[in-house]
Each structure stands twice: as structure tokens, then as C-alpha cells.
Amino acid sequence: MVSIESKLFCFLLRLIKKKKFLDMQFAFGRFNFNTSQEPTRKTSKICHVEKRQINGHNTFTLTPKGQKSNTYILYLHGGAYVQSFVKQHWKFLSFLVKHTRCTVTAPDYPLAPEYTYRQAFEFVVPLYLEIIAKSEASQTILMGDSAGGGFALALAQKLRRDSLPQPDKIILLSPWLDITLKNPAIRRIDRVDPFLGIAGLKKAGLLYAGTSDPNTNMVSPINGSLEGLGKISIFIGTHDILVADTRKLKSQANQQGILINYREYKNMIHVWMLLDFPESKQAKNEIIEIILNNKIIL
Secondary structure, X not given: OOOHHHHHHHHHHHHOOHHHHHHXXXXXXXXXXXXXXXXXXXXXXXXXXXXXEEOOEEEEEEEEOOOOOOOEEEEEOOOOOOOOOOHHHHXXXXXXXXXXXXXXXXXXXXXXXXXXXXXXXXXXXXXXXXXXXXXXXXXXXXEEEOHHHHHHHHHHHHHHHOOOOOOOEXXXXXOOOOOOOOOOHHHHHHOOOOOOOHHHHHHHHHHHHOOOOOOOOOOOHHHOOOOOOOEEEEEEXXXXXOHHHHHHHHHHHHHOOOOEEEEEEOOOOOOHHHOOOHHHHHHHHHHHHHHXXXXXXX
């Protein structure tokens, strides 16, 4: 049964016409609506926060107060490749640090429309290499939500092509796997998705791709190979238009004999696991279990 909290939140999203927000941001040429470009005060109370600038872009490292594990997470935030962090990102990341004792590196990577995927990769690949130099690839996790989830999978594919070490795990939260949104199933799911609007997403995706083919796996990793990558986990909701492509990716993996830890939650919306529903708590428990390789009850 879907929680009351989830139902009320979906009602609110429809009331404020959330699906139109990205269109309005394009209309006004501003993409900083409701952003939180730096960690919140509450995050700083839970974690040690280090901020540094690389080529004019901020990168934040969150570490636990007290004993820390050897696990490092490179986290790529969502926001349709045009928007920075929001408060929910910092709450989620500090939660992970607190309960797993891991270290999280969260870059505010170059965004469209000023930049394209080329600059985003140029920024993030050295960060990944820096992390595995401190630790080991076998103790490193790539994680991202929405656009950041697509970016994380595309990054893993690039690392394989470049013969660089793979992360141990790749955790994708409501990932945007194909910026073209051409999957015909998307139109059917759009009727029940109160969060994402197709037109705005398509526009943002094309800006991120720049002059490159939007079907290249660098921006649409559903078109890339899954062979030789780290262990993949996917969390998605059935009321998220992006579920059409996560299902397609799961089918492709099955055909290739590749195991994916696939978690599809009934009636859940886009990036619900970053929120505070009972279903969010369940998903967070499962994510922590993946990170720690054992079961934990919060």
C-alpha cells in the first residue's frame, strides 16, 4: 500500500504543476530555482565538510565525524544537467555518511547550457582517479540520481573504454538513461508521473549533448555496453517516466547475461528515495545494505 505521505506529496506536485517547472526555467533563463549549491548547516553538524574549487567549480567532500570506513563514494547530482544541488541531496548524502561511515565526494560539475557533457567528463574523470589513488577501485562506488545517475553509468562505460579501473559498485537512483526520451512507453507513463515533463527534459538533454549525437552513450548510456562494469544497482518508481528506460536496460542486461540489482517501487515518483516517505526509508535501508554488503535496520 502506498503511504499517505507519498499520496499527499503527489497531490501537491500536481497542484503546483511541477511538470512545468523546467519549461518555466527555460522561459526565464534561470536554473537556480530551489537550489542549495553548498551543504546546509545541518550537513555540517553531521559531517566534516571540505570545499575546494577546481577550474571555477566547487567540489565537496563529506567525511564522518569519528571513525570512517575505507569506502569512497563519488556522487553525481541530478538536475537535468542544468541545475545544481538541492537541499534533499545534502540531507541524503549526510545520511549515507552517518550510517555507513563512508567518504562522499560530490562535485558541482559543469552544467548546460553554458557547458556540455565534454566539460563535465573532463572535470569528473580526474576526480575519480584521485579517489582511487587514495583508496582502491574495489572500495569505490559511483552513485548518482536522475541526470547524475545517467552520468554515473556513462562514466563507468568511459572508464572501461579507457582501460581504467572500474568502481566496485554503481548505484543509480531514478537514472536518466536516454536523453532523447524516444522510448514509446514513456508517453503512457507520463499520465501518472506528477514530477517530470518530457518537453523540458528533451531541451535540457540536447543542450548537454551540444553538437554531438544525442544517441551517443556518453549522454545516453542505455546505448552503451554493460559488459565489464562494476556491480549495478538501480532504484526506480513505477510513476516515473524514466522507468521505461530502466526496464529496457534491465532487459538488455538479461539478454547479455549480466546481473543487475533492480529495485522497482510501485507508485513511487522520481527520486523518491531522497525524500522522507516510509518508502524512502525502505529504499535508504537497501542502499546502505548495498554499500555495507550486509543488512542493517535503522
